Amino acid sequence: MxxxxxxxxxxxxxxxxxxxxxxxxxxxxxxxxxxxxxxxxDEFLQVEEGxxxxxxxxxxxxxxxxxxxxxxxxxxxxxYYSLTSAGKKQLEVEITAWEKMSQAIARVLNxxxxxx
Amino acid sequence: xxxxIRSWLPFWHSAAVPCxxxxxxxxxxxxxxxxxxxxxxxxxxxxxxxxxxxxxxxFGSLDHYANQTWRVDMAHQLTVQRIVIFGLLALTLLCGWLxxxxxxxxxxxxxxxxxVQNAAAQEKPATEMTPYPIEISPDEIREFSKxxxxxxxxxxxxxxxxxxxxxxxxxxxxxxxxxxxxxxxxPTADQMFDGQFRTxxxxxxxxxxxxxxxxxxxxxxxxxxxxxxxxxxxxxxxxHSYHSGxxxxxxxxxxxxxxxxxxxxxxxxxSFGPKEAVVYSFTDRKQLYEQK
Numbered sequence: 001m002x003x004x005x006x007x008x009x010x011x012x013x014x015x016x017x018x019x020x021x022x023x024x025x026x027x028x029x030x031x032x033x034x035x036x037x038x039x040x041x042d043e044f045l046q047v048e049e050g051x052x053x054x055x056x057x058x059x060x061x062x063x064x065x066x067x068x069x070x071x072x073x074x075x076x077x078x079x080y081y082s083l084t085s086a087g088k089k090q091l092e093v094e095i096t097a098w099e100k101m102s103q104a105i106a107r108v109l110n111x112x113x114x115x116x
Numbered sequence: 117x118x119x120x121i122r123s124w125l126p127f128w129h130s131a132a133v134p135c136x137x138x139x140x141x142x143x144x145x146x147x148x149x150x151x152x153x154x155x156x157x158x159x160x161x162x163x164x165x166x167x168x169x170x171x172x173x174x175f176g177s178l179d180h181y182a183n184q185t186w187r188v189d190m191a192h193q194l195t196v197q198r199i200v201i202f203g204l205l206a207l208t209l210l211c212g213w214l215x216x217x218x219x220x221x222x223x224x225x226x227x228x229x230x231x232v233q234n235a236a237a238q239e240k241p242a243t244e245m246t247p248y249p250i251e252i253s254p255d256e257i258r259e260f261s262k263x264x265x266x267x268x269x270x271x272x273x274x275x276x277x278x279x280x281x282x283x284x285x286x287x288x289x290x291x292x293x294x295x296x297x298x299x300x301x302x303p304t305a306d307q308m309f310d311g312q313f314r315t316x317x318x319x320x321x322x323x324x325x326x327x328x329x330x331x332x333x334x335x336x337x338x339x340x341x342x343x344x345x346x347x348x349x350x351x352x353x354x355x356h357s358y359h360s361g362x363x364x365x366x367x368x369x370x371x372x373x374x375x376x377x378x379x380x381x382x383x384x385x386x387s388f389g390p391k392e393a394v395v396y397s398f399t400d401r402k403q404l405y406e407q408k
Contacts, residue, residue: 030145031152049149049175053142053185061192072148074155079145 027082247363248284254343258334280346287322292346311380
């Protein structure tokens with residue numbers, strides 16, 4: 001688990017990708033999404049709630065996720081988000097774009113100018 | 117209900133239904149999260165005060181996040197409503213424009229349609245008239261230093277006029293006159309149409325040719341330029357009368373149709389027969405005279 005002093009700034013647009021990926025496995029409410037991201041990244045990614053909920057509502061507005069109220073594990077009213085068919089397509093697009101970006105960055109980092 | 121329609125229902129619902137319950141729902145959603153954080157801390161063994169304080173520290177300002185989330189929702193709602201309103205407005209304007217176009221066309225065409233219908237009622241049905249292919253030739257052009265045509269109540273006069281005969285199987289059924297001249301048509305004592313012409317297409321029964329113009333009195337020439345001009349003219353005005361496509365219908369004896377271009381009247385059609393007559397302006401798209 002990384003030290004608490006480390007502060008990770010998510011790359012712009014990557015939160016959308018992470019949310020869509022979380023929901024690919026099934027419907028989750030906001031708290032569960034944040035917890036999943038934390039656990040799946042081995043506590044490295046700590047998503048701020050201030051970023052998470054505007055992102056969820058933005059994705060819902062775009063039609064990539066859908067929301068419905070339901071009962072949580074503790075039988076409380078919670079808002080569950082699920083991936084739509086448009087969201088599934090968008091997830092594939094985002095993953096492809098992310099992989100290309102990371103490969104390009106890796107090439108730049110590994111670049112060694114030719115020795116004369 | 118088809119899946120496609122169901123998927124669009126939230127879109128239209130959010131456009132149509134006021135969104136008064138958005139803010140309370142956001143509050144409820146965020147409160148659920150905050151409460152879950154507190155429970156998580158309690159499950160980790162923290163005392164209740166510490167569990168609450170830690171949740172507050174991690175969660176941050178509930179009001180601030182609620183406001184941010186509400187803004188995202190409102191922006192989406194307004195966008196959807198604007199799209200719907202704009203779409204309805206554009207549709208209304210398009211329908212209005214289409215109605216005006218149709219209404220305007222109906223007004224313009226009704227006069228011409230009535231004229232054509234009246235002419236058709238007077239003439240023999242097209243099925244009783246045989247169409248004849250026509251031909252003109254650059255080698256059959258006649259030059260007249262002075263021309264004078266007086267047929268029915270139509271008078272044509274001019275100097276240095278080129279005449280291109282329009283021939284068919286039955287004989288010469290038309291003439292194209294090219295050159296400056298004057299025309300005069302007086303169907304009644306108090307109704308007159310005068311002016312200068314630059315070109316005229318005359319259509320008549322072949323048996324009326326000699327009464328109109330004795331072609332042999334003109335000088336026969338070969339003139340490809342005049343031939344091309346006549347061809348162009350036929351392409352645009354031949355269909356004004358006594359035609360079946362680009363084939364000629366033969367007018368009855370004593371009938372004449374003159375499609376002319378004049379300085380004074382623009383594109384004019386003068387057509388008369390033994391019992392009827394009409395003068396129509398194609399430029400102004402209106403009938404100037406009619407006799408039934």
